[in-house]
Amino acid sequence: GQSLEQPSEVTAVEGAIVQINCTYQTSGFYGLSWYQQHDGGAPTFLSYNALDGLEETGRFSSFLSRSDSYGYLLLQELQMKDSASYFCAVIVPGGKLIFGQGTTLQVKP
C-alpha cells in the first residue's frame, strides 16, 4: 500500500520555529512535495525534494532523507498568516501525487 504519516495538529506562537515531519511508504518515489492550504482555498505548492538534503526558500525549508523515507517542513519566524493545513505528498510514477492526511498549524499571538 501507499501511506504517508504526518502529525494532525501543531500549535506554535508568532515568531517561533515549527517542524512538521512526514514519513512515507510508497510504491515508487520521485520526490517529496509540500503544499499549504488555507481554509476555503486551494493547495499551494511550497517545496519539492528529490535528493537528500535541505532546500531553503525564504522562511520555509524542506528536508529529505530517502534512506529513512522521511522528510520535514521547517517554518521559521512564524506569522499569523501561516495558520493553515500543510500536506506532504509523494510523487510516484505516472505523475500521481499521494498526499498525507495533513497537519493543521495554528499560530497564536
Added chain:
Amino acid sequence: DTEVTQTPKHLVMGMTNKKSLKCEQHMGHRAMYWYKQKAKKPPELMFVYSYEKLSINESVPSRFSPECPNSSLLNLHLHALQPEDSALYLCASSLGTSGNNEQFFGPGTRLTVL
C-alpha cells in the same frame, strides 16, 4: 499567465441533474488532473490526462465523466450524483507526469448535491 481557472466556483445540483465543471490553463502544461477533496481531508486523485489522453482513472464511478477537448481545457461531466459526492473538486496542471512536475491547483468548485 500562471494560473489554473475553474468554473463555476459553487454548484448546487439535484441527483437527477447533469452539469459540467470546467478547468482551463494557459501555461503550456500537458498534464491535467481532477481531484476530489472532502472537508479536513487531503485531495484524492480522480483522473490524470497526459497529452490530452486519459492516463489514470482511479476507479472513479461512471457518474463522473472527464473530457479533455484540447491541451488547455479539462471538463468533468456530472450525472446522477449522490449526496456523498458533495465536495471541493480541484483541477491541477503540470508540465508533464514524470519526475518533478509541480502541480498548480485551481481554486476549485464547491459542489453540493441535494
